[in-house]
Amino acid sequence: MIKPPRPQSRRSEALSKARIVAAAIAVLDEAGEDALTFRVLTARLSTGFGALYHHVGSKDELLRAAAGQVIDEAAAHVAPEAAPDEAVRELALAVFDAIDAHPWAGAQLAREPWQAALLQLFRGIEERLASLGVPGGSRFAAASVLVHYILGVAGQYTAGARAQLAEGNRTAFLAKVTSDWARAQGQADQAAALGIAAQLTEHDDREQFQAGIDIILAGISALSLPPRTPTSRNGN
Amino acid sequence: MIKPPRPQSRRSEALSKARIVAAAIAVLDEAGEDALTFRVLTARLSTGFGALYHHVGSKDELLRAAAGQVIDEAAAHVAPEAAPDEAVRELALAVFDAIDAHPWAGAQLAREPWQAALLQLFRGIEERLASLGVPGGSRFAAASVLVHYILGVAGQYTAGARAQLAEGNRTAFLAKVTSDWARAQGQADQAAALGIAAQLTEHDDREQFQAGIDIILAGISALSLPPRTPTSRNGN
DNA sequence: ACCTGAACACCGTTCAAGT
DNA sequence: ACCTGAACACCGTTCAAGT
Numbered sequence: 001m002i003k004p005p006r007p008q009s010r011r012s013e014a015l016s017k018a019r020i021v022a023a024a025i026a027v028l029d030e031a032g033e034d035a036l037t038f039r040v041l042t043a044r045l046s047t048g049f050g051a052l053y054h055h056v057g058s059k060d061e062l063l064r065a066a067a068g069q070v071i072d073e074a075a076a077h078v079a080p081e082a083a084p085d086e087a088v089r090e091l092a093l094a095v096f097d098a099i100d101a102h103p104w105a106g107a108q109l110a111r112e113p114w115q116a117a118l119l120q121l122f123r124g125i126e127e128r129l130a131s132l133g134v135p136g137g138s139r140f141a142a143a144s145v146l147v148h149y150i151l152g153v154a155g156q157y158t159a160g161a162r163a164q165l166a167e168g169n170r171t172a173f174l175a176k177v178t179s180d181w182a183r184a185q186g187q188a189d190q191a192a193a194l195g196i197a198a199q200l201t202e203h204d205d206r207e208q209f210q211a212g213i214d215i216i217l218a219g220i221s222a223l224s225l226p227p228r229t230p231t232s233r234n235g236n
Numbered sequence: 237m238i239k240p241p242r243p244q245s246r247r248s249e250a251l252s253k254a255r256i257v258a259a260a261i262a263v264l265d266e267a268g269e270d271a272l273t274f275r276v277l278t279a280r281l282s283t284g285f286g287a288l289y290h291h292v293g294s295k296d297e298l299l300r301a302a303a304g305q306v307i308d309e310a311a312a313h314v315a316p317e318a319a320p321d322e323a324v325r326e327l328a329l330a331v332f333d334a335i336d337a338h339p340w341a342g343a344q345l346a347r348e349p350w351q352a353a354l355l356q357l358f359r360g361i362e363e364r365l366a367s368l369g370v371p372g373g374s375r376f377a378a379a380s381v382l383v384h385y386i387l388g389v390a391g392q393y394t395a396g397a398r399a400q401l402a403e404g405n406r407t408a409f410l411a412k413v414t415s416d417w418a419r420a421q422g423q424a425d426q427a428a429a430l431g432i433a434a435q436l437t438e439h440d441d442r443e444q445f446q447a448g449i450d451i452i453l454a455g456i457s458a459l460s461l462p463p464r465t466p467t468s469r470n471g472n
Numbered sequence: 473a474c475c476t477g478a479a480c481a482c483c484g485t486t487c488a489a490g491t
Numbered sequence: 492a493c494c495t496g497a498a499c500a501c502c503g504t505t506c507a508a509g510t
Contacts, residue, residue, distance in 0.1 A: 015475080038503065048476040049504075059503065110346050110391040112399075114413045116420035123428055140435050145385065145448040152388020155346040163348075177350045184352035192359055199376050212381040219455025251494080274484065284495040285485070295484065 015047060017055045021065045025102070028066060032165065033104045036063075064115060067108035071117035074098035075124060084131035085217060091124050092150055092213050096206065099154045103161040110155030113147075122147050129220070138224040145216055153209055174201050251283060253291045257301045261338070264302060268401060269340045272299075300351060303344035307353035310334035311360060320367035321453060327360050328386050328449050332442065335390045339397040346391030349383075358383050365456070374460040381452055389445055410437050 023044050027036050038049055038059065045052075056062045074094040082090055099106035109118065126143040134142050160173070167173035178197040182190045259280050263272050274285055274295065281288075292298045310330040318326060335342035345354065362379040370378055396409070403409035414433040418426045 037501090039501095042477090050477080050506080051475050053504070054474065107347075110388075111343070111395055113392045113395055114399075114416075116417055119417050119421075119429060119432065122432065123425075140432075140439070141444060141447045142451065144444060145451050148388040148392065148448060149381065149385050150388070151392060152346075152384040152386070152390075154388075155391050156349045156384065156387060159347055159349055163350075180350075181352055181355050184355075189359075193355060196355065196358065196376075203376070208377060208380060211377045212384060215378065215381050215455040215459055216452060217455070218458040219451035219453070222454040222458045223451055273482090275482095278496090286487080286496080287494050289485070290493065 015045065015051055015055060017065070020045065020052060020055055021062065021069060024062050024066045025069070028104045029102060032162070033107065036104075063104075063108050064112060067102075067105040068115050068117040070098050070102050070105045071095060071109065071115070071121070075117065075121050078124070084128040087128045088125055088146065088217065089210070089213055091121060091128075092146065093206075093210065095121065095150055096153065096157075096209050099157055100206075103158040106154035106158035107162075110151050110158070113151055118147065118151075121150075132221075133226070134220060134224050138220075142220045142224065145220075146213070149212060149216060153212070157205060171201075251281065251287055251291060253301070256281065256288060256291055257298065257305060260298050260302045261305070264340045265338060268398070269343065272340075299340075299344050300348060303338075303341040304351050304353040306334050306338045306341045307331060307345065307351075307357070311353065311357050314360070320364040323364045324361055324382065324453065325446070325449055327357060327364075328382065329442075329446065331357065331386055332389065332393075332445050335393060336442075339394040342390035342394035343398075346387050346394070349387055354383065354387075357386075368457075369462070370456060370460050374456075378456045378460065381456075382449070385448060385452060389448070393441060407437075 020041065023041055024036055027040060027044065036059075038052055041052060042048055056065070074097065075091060077094055078087060078090045099109075109115065122143055125146050126139055129139050129142050130136075164170050164173045167176055174197060178194065181193040181197065185193050256277065259277055260272055263276060263280065272295075274288055277288060278284055292301070310333065311327060313330055314323060314326045335345075345351065358379055361382050362375055365375050365378055366372075400406050400409045403412055410433060414430065417429040417433065421429050
C-alpha cells in the first residue's frame with residue numbers, strides 16, 4: 001500500500017492563507033478596492049466561500065494581511081548603513097512608494113493604523129531618532145508626528161488615486177475639484193481657489209512628500225536637539 | 237378661494253437637503269458610521285427612498301455634506317485677532333476637537349480631502365503663514381504638511397475611536413493591540429512593543445496632537461523664516 | 473480536516489406609480 | 492414637483508452537506 005505521490009488535484013496547489021492573500025493583492029492591484037469580493041476570489045481560486053473562510057476569518061482580516069505584507073516588504077528594503085536622518089527619509093519614502101504602487105494599502109493603513117507592520121515602521125524611526133540624539137522624553141512625540149504625517153499623506157494619496165481613476169485622469173479630476181470649489185466659494189475667493197488648484201496641478205507628489213519630511217525633521221531638530229553652530233542650514 | 241394657511245402635514249416640515257443632512261449627522265453621532273443607512277433615514281424622516289434621492293444624489297454625497305458642515309463650523313470659530321502662529325494652532329485644534337466629537341467626519345475627510353471645507357482650512361493656514369513671514373515659495377509646502385498632518389491624525393483618531401467602540405473601551409482595545417503585536421514580533425522585540433503600547437496608554441491624544449503641530453511649526457520656521465536671535469527657544 | 477455552494481440577512485439604488 | 496415603496500442587483504457571511 002504505497003501512497004500515490006500526491007493525487008494531482010484540479011488546483012495546482014492546496015489552498016492556504018498565503019495563496020488567498022496573494023490572490024487578493026493581485027485583484028486589488030489590477031482592479032482596485034471595490035473589485036475585491038469573496039465571489040471573485042472563489043472564482044479566481046476555484047473554491048467556495050467556506051474554503052476561504054476556513055483560512056481567513058473575514059474580509060477585514062484579509063485586507064489587513066494584504067496591506068501588512070506590502071508595508072513589511074517596503075520597510076525591509078532600507079539600507080542599514082545609512083546615516084540616521086537619511087534612514088528616516090528612506091523609510092518614509094519606501095512606504096510612500098509602496099502606497100504609490102498599491103493605493104488600496106494606503107486606505108487600509110489609514111483606517112487601521114495599529115497593524116504590526118506599522119509598529120515596525122514606528123520602531124525603525126524611533127531608533128534612528130535616538131541615534132540622531134533626540135532625547136527619550138521627546139522621541140515618542142517626534143516619531144508620532146512622522147508616522148502620522150506619513151499615514152496622512154498615504155490616505156490622501158490613495159484618495160486622489162481612486163478619484164483620478166473614477167474621473168479618467170489627473171487633469172480631469174483637478175478640473176472637477178476646482179469647479180466644485182469655485183461653486184462653493186464667494187466670487188472674491190474663487191481666485192484663491194484657482195491658485196491653489198494650479199499649485200496642485202504643478203507640484204510633484206513625491207517631492208512634496210519629501211519636503212514635508214524635511215520640515216518635520218527640522219522641527220524635531222529645532223525643538224529637541226542641542227543647538228549647533230547655525231551655519232550651513234540650507235534646507236530647501 | 238383663499239389658500240388654507242399651509243395644510244398641516246404629517247411631517248412637521250417639508251423635506252430638504254438640510255433636514256436630511258441634519259438627520260444623518262444625528263444618526264452618525266448616536267450610532268456611528270455603520271448605522272447610517274437609507275433605511276434608517278427613511279424611518280427617521282418618515283419618507284421613502286425616492287424622496288431622499290430627490291434631494292441628495294447618493295450616500296457619498298450625503299456623507300460629504302455632513303462632514304463638510306461639521307468642519308465648516310469648527311473652522312469658523314477661530315478668533316480673528318489671534319497672533320498668526322496662535323491662529324494656526326487654534327485652527328488645527330478646532331478641527332481636532334470637531335473630529336473628537338464626530339469621529340465619522342475624520343474618516344470622511346481622510347477619504348476625500350478635496351472637500352471645500354478643507355480648502356477653507358488650507359487657505360486659513362496659508363494666510364497665517366504669510367503673516368508669519370513664510371515666503372511664497374515655501375508656503376504651499378508648509379501649509380500642506382500641516383493639513384496632511386491634521387488629516388493623518390484625524391483618520392487615525394477616528395480609527396481608534398471606532399475600534400474602542402467595538403472593543404468596549406480604550407484599555408481593552410490597547411490590550412488587544414498589544415497582544416497582537418507581541419504575537420507578531422520575535423521574542424526579543426516584545427519588550428519594545430510593550431514599551432510603545434505603554435506610552436500609547438499614558439499619552440493624551442490632544443496634547444500629543446498639539447506637540448506635533450509645534451514640531452511642524454518649528455520646522456517651518458527653521459527652514460523658511462529669517463533666523464532670529466537664538467535665545468529663549470524653549471519649545472517643550 | 474478541508475472544501476462546496478445554496479441560502480440568509482443585509483446593503484445602495486432604481487423606477488413605475490401615485491399626489 | 493415631490494413623494495412612496497416594491498423590486499433589483501449586489502454584498503459578506505453562515506452552515507448543512509459532502510469528501
